[in-house]
Amino acid sequence: xxxxxxxxQVLDAQADAWNRGDLDAFMAGYWxxxxxxxxSNATETKGWQPTLDRYKKHYQGDGKSMGKLDxxxxxxxxLSPDAAFVRGKWHLKMPDGKEPQGxxxxxxxxxxxxxxxxxxxxSGE
Numbered sequence: 432x433x434x435x436x437x438x439x440q441v442l443d444a445q446a447d448a449w450n451r452g453d454l455d456a457f458m459a460g461y462w463x464x465x466x467x468x469x470x471s472n473a474t475e476t477k478g479w480q481p482t483l484d485r486y487k488k489h490y491q492g493d494g495k496s497m498g499k500l501d502x503x504x505x506x507x508x509x510l511s512p513d514a515a516f517v518r519g520k521w522h523l524k525m526p527d528g529k530e531p532q533g534x535x536x537x538x539x540x541x542x543x544x545x546x547x548x549x550x551x552x553x554s555g556e
Contacts, residue, residue, distance in 0.1 A: 434509045434512070434515065434541075434546075435507045435509055435515075437546050438507050438509075438515045438517060438539055438546050439505065439507060440546075441460045441539070441546050441547075441548070442460070442502055442505060442517070442519075444456070444459070444460060445457050445459075445460045445500075446500050446501055446502060449497060449499075449500040450497075450499050450500060452491075452497055454483060454486050454487060454490070454491065454497075455483070457486070458479065458482070458483050458486070460547070460548050461479055461482060461547065461548045461551070462479065462540070462542060462547040462548060462549045463479045463547075464478070464479055464549075465477070465478040465479070465480075466478070466549070467479045467482060467548075467549060467550070468549070468550045468551070469482045469485070469550075469551045469552075469553075470550075470551070470552040470553070471485075471552075471553050471554065472554055482551075496525055496526050496527075497523075498523040498524055498525040498526065499523065499524045500521065500522070500523055501521075501522050501524075502519050502520065502521055502522075503520050503522055504519050504520040505517060505518070505519040505520075506518045506519065512541070513540055513541040514538070514539070514540055514541075515537075515538075515539040515540075515546065516536070516537070516538055516539075517535075517536065517537040517539065518534075518535075518536050519534070519535050519536075519537075520532065520533070520534050520535070521533055521534070521535055521553065521555065531555060531556040532555055532556060533553060533554050533555015533556060534553070534554055534555065535551060535552060535553040535554075536551075536552045537550065537551050537552075538550040
């Protein structure tokens with residue numbers, strides 16, 4: 432159960448960072464590697480820095496807002512002492528009243544004692 436709690440802490444920390452507008456802290460949950468993969472709808476982004484750049488472009492560019500993020504549903508499956516799989520939903524509440532939402536699957540590995548997202552597949556509106 433400790434591993435599941437630690438994985439959930441990664442997601443909680445990401446939501447907290449997002450809601451402070453701190454994308455660098457949000458990205459701390461991701462593996463800082465060129466081998467990180469992020470799939471969003473029909474687009475693949477490879478690498479930690481390109482993933483951060485993508486988030487900045489979509490949520491911190493001119494006229495953009497990050498909104499308030501929450502993960503209303505998460506199902507964590509521990510696959511081994513160093514691997515986990517997460518299925519969940521994401522939800523944003525934007526200042527203009529819109530509420531985009533979607534689903535995600537994550538693969539995490541314990542790297543140097545820390546749970547890190549090594550693959551993220553997110554889809555939604």
